[in-house]
Amino acid sequence: MKKKRISYRDFSDGDERKMNDLFNLVFQKERPLRSWYLKFKKGPEGSAFVALLAELQDRTQIVGMYPVLFSRFKVFEKEMLFGLPVEIAVHPDFRSFPLIYRITRTAAQRSRDGGVQVGLGFPTERHAFIGVRRLGYDSLGEFPILIRHYRWKIGRGIPFLRKLLNRLFGRALKHYRQAKLRIQSMRIPRDIVTVEVKHFDEAFELFWEKVKDTFKIMRVRNADYLNWKYFINPEEKFKIYSVRSGHEIRGYMALIIKEDGNLRTGYLYDFLSDEKEETVKSLLYQALSYFIREKADCVKCGILKSSLLYHHLLRMGFKKSDKTNYIVYEFMVDMVDEADKELIRNIDHWHVMLSETDWLGW
Numbered sequence: 001m002k003k004k005r006i007s008y009r010d011f012s013d014g015d016e017r018k019m020n021d022l023f024n025l026v027f028q029k030e031r032p033l034r035s036w037y038l039k040f041k042k043g044p045e046g047s048a049f050v051a052l053l054a055e056l057q058d059r060t061q062i063v064g065m066y067p068v069l070f071s072r073f074k075v076f077e078k079e080m081l082f083g084l085p086v087e088i089a090v091h092p093d094f095r096s097f098p099l100i101y102r103i104t105r106t107a108a109q110r111s112r113d114g115g116v117q118v119g120l121g122f123p124t125e126r127h128a129f130i131g132v133r134r135l136g137y138d139s140l141g142e143f144p145i146l147i148r149h150y151r152w153k154i155g156r157g158i159p160f161l162r163k164l165l166n167r168l169f170g171r172a173l174k175h176y177r178q179a180k181l182r183i184q185s186m187r188i189p190r191d192i193v194t195v196e197v198k199h200f201d202e203a204f205e206l207f208w209e210k211v212k213d214t215f216k217i218m219r220v221r222n223a224d225y226l227n228w229k230y231f232i233n234p235e236e237k238f239k240i241y242s243v244r245s246g247h248e249i250r251g252y253m254a255l256i257i258k259e260d261g262n263l264r265t266g267y268l269y270d271f272l273s274d275e276k277e278e279t280v281k282s283l284l285y286q287a288l289s290y291f292i293r294e295k296a297d298c299v300k301c302g303i304l305k306s307s308l309l310y311h312h313l314l315r316m317g318f319k320k321s322d323k324t325n326y327i328v329y330e331f332m333v334d335m336v337d338e339a340d341k342e343l344i345r346n347i348d349h350w351h352v353m354l355s356e357t358d359w360l361g362w
Contacts, residue, residue, distance in 0.1 A: 006099065008106050018062045019051070026089040031235075031361065039362065040232045044224050045070035045081070048114045050107040050202065054094060063091040064099070066107035070116060071356075072220040074212055076343060079220060083116035083332065086358035095312040097134075100130075104135055112332045117329040122357045128326035140327040141300060141347040146310070146318040151263075151297040185285040188278050194286045197252060200226040204242075207249040214275050215306070215351035217344065221272055229270075229355065230254055236362045238315035239290060243273065244284045250279045255287055257294055258360060266296035268303075270355035275308050284312055302354040304347065327352065 011019075019035040023029065040047045052064025068083040085107065090100060111119060122143055123131055131137040160246040200223040208222050219225075223326070230238045242252040251273025257266050268287055291299050302325075303310045327350075331341060343349055354360065 083111040135330040145321040156213035218351035232339040266291035266299040268301035
């Protein structure tokens with residue numbers, strides 16, 4: 001393709017299909033257009049886009065995009081608007097650092113125009129280095145990913161016998177693990193029960209008001225946000241559980257299983273509780289029981305060390321992944337005062353999980 005001219009503009013009606021097609025091309029997905037619409041046009045706080053256009057010989061083509069989802073975060077006693085870059089994509093034929101730098105800075109300005117006060121991202125180690133050194137981001141610190149493997153295999157021997165032994169031993173191991181979790185869950189007080197959630201109602205608004213000060217900085221998790229995140233998109237099959245004591249909600253979690261070739265990975269995607277031992281254990285036992293029952297080969301959870309869940313996962317055999325990711329941020333406006341900046345710079349104040357990232361595409 002012969003490139004004539006590169007230009008930038010905001011999103012306009014009619015770009016939806018072109019942007020979704022570019023996403024599918026770059027990330028090798030088959031996402032339906034409906035999912036794009038639900039993500040970017042039905043979100044509770046809105047979004048901003050910058051489209052990268054190439055003037056070709058016979059047409060104008062979208063060859064890059066930089067979408068930013070707006071998200072409300074509680075920062076101590078106030079709420080602030082954060083911008084989370086997602087699905088950043090440039091057509092392979094047009095990639096260059098100057099071009100990516102310009103679309104990044106243009107998107108930052110659009111975010112400022114939309115009222116965003118802080119930009120937030122979750123890059124790999126390599127991209128975090130580029131973001132800090134070349135784009136001017138600040139690093140909050142490491143975002144740990146904990147993982148536990150559940151698949152067990154005999155790797156050698158006669159194929160038929162190996163397959164039979166793997167099936168028999170795998171089944172026995174599954175029953176053993178489930179029985180162990182049941183015994184552990186018997187230590188939870190009987191008035192604490194775990195139930196599946198099909199809709200986030202007014203009770204979750206009350207729960208949010210009760211626990212929002214458990215962590216100093218976290219994404220606002222009210223009922224409107226949770227219903228959009230976990231129930232609006234039929235393509236994403238989340239399993240939601242809550243822990244209750246009587247009529248009082250004490251915590252919830254979101255689980256999902258993703259297929260990657262022959263590997264079934266369970267994700268403990270979102271988790272918020274009153275940070276009491278019995279609440280965290282009750283949810284965690286339910287999560288692991290669900291993943292074992294659904295034959296997940298491994299379970300992953302992105303969680304900061306400030307959470308009680310992080311330490312319980314380590315006790316239950318989870319290990320820190322070798323792959324390192326980071327949290328980076330950028331103050332977008334001068335309206336963020338120095339006191340707030342100092343609070344935001346301390347990773348111990350934060351509660352962040354995979355649900356804040358875009359790694360699973362939603």
